[in-house]
Amino acid sequence: xxxxxxxxxxxxxxxxxxxxxxxxxxxxxxxxxxxxxxxxxxxxxxxxxxxxxxxxxxxxxxxxxxxxxxxxxxxxxxxxxxxxxxxxxxxxxxxxxxxxxxxxxxxxxxxxxxxxxxxxxxxxxxxxxxxxxxxxxxxxxxxxxxxxxxxxxxxxxxxxxxxxxxxxxxxxxxxxxxxxxxxxxxxxxxxxxxxxxxxxxxxxxxxxxxxxxxxxxxxxxxxxxxxxxxxxxxxxxxxxxxxxxxxxxxxxxxxxxxxxxxxxxxxxxxxxxxxxxxxxxxxxxxxxxxxxxxxxxxxxxxxxxxxxxxxxxxxxxxxxxxxxxxxxxxxxxxxxxxxxxxxxxxxxxxxxxxxxxxxxxxxxxxxxxxxxxxxxxxxxxxxxxx
Amino acid sequence: xxxxxxxxxxxxxxxxxxxxxxxxxxxxxxxxxxxxxxxxxxxxxxxxxxxxxxxxxxxxxxxxxxxxxxxxxxxxxxxxxxxxxxxxxxxxxxxxxxxxxxxxxxxxxxxxxxxxxxxxxxxxxxxxxxxxxxxxxxxxxxxxxxxxxxxxxxxxxxxxxxxxxxxxxxxxxxxxxxxxxxxxxxxxxxxxxxxxxxxxxxxxxxxxxxxxxxxxxxxxxxxxxxxxxxxxxxxxxxxxxxxxxxxxxxxxxxxxxxxxxxxxxxxxxxxxxxxxxxxxxxxxxxxxxxxxxxxxxxxxxxxxxxxxxxxxxxxxxxxxxxxxxxxxxxxx
Numbered sequence: 001x002x003x004x005x006x007x008x009x010x011x012x013x014x015x016x017x018x019x020x021x022x023x024x025x026x027x028x029x030x031x032x033x034x035x036x037x038x039x040x041x042x043x044x045x046x047x048x049x050x051x052x053x054x055x056x057x058x059x060x061x062x063x064x065x066x067x068x069x070x071x072x073x074x075x076x077x078x079x080x081x082x083x084x085x086x087x088x089x090x091x092x093x094x095x096x097x098x099x100x101x102x103x104x105x106x107x108x109x110x111x112x113x114x115x116x117x118x119x120x121x122x123x124x125x126x127x128x129x130x131x132x133x134x135x136x137x138x139x140x141x142x143x144x145x146x147x148x149x150x151x152x153x154x155x156x157x158x159x160x161x162x163x164x165x166x167x168x169x170x171x172x173x174x175x176x177x178x179x180x181x182x183x184x185x186x187x188x189x190x191x192x193x194x195x196x197x198x199x200x201x202x203x204x205x206x207x208x209x210x211x212x213x214x215x216x217x218x219x220x221x222x223x224x225x226x227x228x229x230x231x232x233x234x235x236x237x238x239x240x241x242x243x244x245x246x247x248x249x250x251x252x253x254x255x256x257x258x259x260x261x262x263x264x265x266x267x268x269x270x271x272x273x274x275x276x277x278x279x280x281x282x283x284x285x286x287x288x289x290x291x292x293x294x295x296x297x298x299x300x301x302x303x304x305x306x307x308x309x310x311x312x313x314x315x316x317x318x319x320x321x322x323x324x325x326x327x328x329x330x331x332x333x334x335x336x337x338x339x340x341x342x343x344x345x346x347x348x349x350x351x352x353x354x355x356x357x358x359x360x361x362x363x364x365x366x367x368x369x370x371x372x373x374x375x376x377x378x379x380x381x382x383x384x385x386x
Numbered sequence: 387x388x389x390x391x392x393x394x395x396x397x398x399x400x401x402x403x404x405x406x407x408x409x410x411x412x413x414x415x416x417x418x419x420x421x422x423x424x425x426x427x428x429x430x431x432x433x434x435x436x437x438x439x440x441x442x443x444x445x446x447x448x449x450x451x452x453x454x455x456x457x458x459x460x461x462x463x464x465x466x467x468x469x470x471x472x473x474x475x476x477x478x479x480x481x482x483x484x485x486x487x488x489x490x491x492x493x494x495x496x497x498x499x500x501x502x503x504x505x506x507x508x509x510x511x512x513x514x515x516x517x518x519x520x521x522x523x524x525x526x527x528x529x530x531x532x533x534x535x536x537x538x539x540x541x542x543x544x545x546x547x548x549x550x551x552x553x554x555x556x557x558x559x560x561x562x563x564x565x566x567x568x569x570x571x572x573x574x575x576x577x578x579x580x581x582x583x584x585x586x587x588x589x590x591x592x593x594x595x596x597x598x599x600x601x602x603x604x605x606x607x608x609x610x611x612x613x614x615x616x617x618x619x620x621x622x623x624x625x626x627x628x629x630x631x632x633x634x635x636x637x638x639x640x641x642x643x644x645x646x647x648x649x650x651x652x653x654x655x656x657x658x659x660x661x662x663x664x665x666x667x668x669x670x671x672x673x674x675x676x677x678x679x680x681x682x683x684x685x686x687x688x689x690x691x692x693x694x695x696x697x698x699x700x701x702x703x704x705x706x707x708x709x710x711x712x713x714x715x716x717x718x
Binding site: 228229233 | 401404405408409412415416529530532533534535536537538541542544545548549554556646647650651652654655658659669670673674676678681682684685688689692693696
């Protein structure tokens with residue numbers, strides 16, 4: 001079987017011999033094969049670009065956000081989203097390219113006698129690139145007050161995705177929430193990866209009673225309804241903890257139940273590889289256990305671990321979202337997608353301000369994209385399998 | 387079979403014991419013992435509490451005894467059906483249970499039934515007509531089922547029903563039937579309300595079940611025995627339903643094990659969004675107000691339910707599949 005793959009690989013290679021490594025002409029490394037296989041999965045490739053965009057938004061959230069995500073603007077509560085217009089028409093009827101939005105005017109709803117904001121097309125608010133706004137630290141290091149875009153006059157309202165109960169800009173909050181929610185997923189998976197690889201690896205490599213105990217523990221943890229248990233653990237946190245501490249404890253709690261799947265994968269791979277001849281050879285050669293594991297076994301299934309980890313991230317994000325939504329996860333002023341959706345719990349609020357559901361769309365897109373990338377990785381992880 | 391049953395029951399008892407330890411740890415997690423914080427909360431809101439009551443409580447939960455004795459006292463109470471007292475609601479936990487457990491179970495079981503009833507035909511269709519438009523449609527819907535969190539689905543459903551049809555889908559009963567006795571009218575009212583939570587809870591699980599069944603059936607359909615049956619002149623429909631579907635269903639039975647925890651988890655969030663009179667909102671309130679004994683009892687209870695469900699599924703599987711019964715597969 002190997003030889004057919006090699007000829008195939010050789011056929012696809014460019015003539016340039018600088019890409020050819022090794023003594024046998026036309027051998028590709030495992031990673032090259034994986035990358036090629038991944039590229040064939042169209043949905044996975046598109047999803048990867050989407051995720052890169054999400055990551056970009058997360059890293060440069062402050063720069064991209066037109067308004068201060070935490071600034072309360074009592075004058076604009078539940079302001080509806082403004083449409084973005086690009087072509088401007090001045091008094092003479094001349095057309096020009098000038099991005100702008102319309103301002104608001106207040107109307108009183110006749111039945112409920114409630115103040116509502118409606119878009120007022122007579123007020124134009126022009127937008128500019130790289131305007132000065134609230135202070136922030138780019139990448140957490142460089143203080144700056146330049147934002148990608150914003151209203152020409154600093155005090156004009158700009159709510160592309162509407163505003164919430166306290167008149168805060170949803171777009172800016174969504175951008176900031178992307179940072180927190182994505183990082184919870186990644187940090188949580190890194191933590192569970194640590195537990196999973198350590199425990200699963202020991203269980204798979206040494207077997208015996210430790211393996212038995214691990215197996216029972218995993219079965220036990222998987223038989224529990226996770227959300228109530230997560231909630232119970234999260235609710236035990238004292239309310240006076242700092243947001244950063246809460247953030248880390250929440251990710252720790254998520255990974256506390258999330259490591260089981262990864263441990264299962266790692267254990268399975270260890271069991272499969274333990275009896276391979278090259279492992280036995282290395283052991284008889286006098287190599288230490290740690291060397292055999294790190295040098296000979298781990299490289300053989302790194303791709304499997306990466307796959308399992310990437311499939312675990314969306315689960316973590318969904319769990320954090322659910323916890324925060326119920327009020328037991330991250331707390332305001334920390335902004336995550338779940339915290340944002342907490343604002344949209346009430347049907348009456350939803351009916352007045354449906355744009356509060358926007359973070360939900362972000363969750364669905366992110367989770368779908370992660371699932372597709374995970375699927376693509378899974379197919380690519382074992383490039384020798386047919 | 388008897389041996390299998392005994393082994394399975396022993397495992398379950400041990401698991402339950404493990405669960406009770408976990409729950410007890412959770413109860414102990416909040417700083418300070420809970421009676422102290424309870425008193426603090428009461429005096430904070432201007433109420434006073436009788437010293438005699440405090441003493442009875444301390445005695446009851448053996449607050450001053452070592453931790454193991456506390457655990458034992460708590461576990462003994464649980465076994466005797468004394469689930470404790472909810473300080474938040476000023477009711478015995480057992481009473482709260484008995485009022486709400488029926489509704490909780492009804493909604494969850496209904497969701498499981500709907501899940502299977504929907505997933506099996508769709509799964510068979512997707513596998514038999516692989517890569518047809520219907521199959522792609524099912525796959526796309528399935529992906530959304532996995533990606534949309536329950537509470538978000540519930541919120542969107544709530545919004546659509548309210549804005550487009552003017553219906554509020556929260557709760558399980560109309561106001562006039564809220565506290566009424568069971569009658570045909572009340573039952574019909576229940577049926578009119580229950581579809582929304584069942585739909586929400588069933589979606590994610592259905593998507594996964596369809597995926598499992600489709601993959602299993604695709605494996606089976608290409609096996610020679612299917613071709614043989616067809617070659618003998620059996621109708622295609624009969625062949626599929628009689629042989630490969632039955633084989634493909636087998637692993638599906640074992641999925642009850644994870645379906646139940648999923649259902650309980652998702653019904654939990656859904657019930658809170660849709661404001662159902664089930665146990666879940668009680669648990670949330672208990673957790674938010676750190677009424678840990680009530681919360682502990684509820685979590686233990688949910689765990690027990692899950693385990694009973696898993697036991698039933700394992701027994702079903704052993705009954706269907708002799709390899710498991712004889713300890714060839716399930717033993718290790």
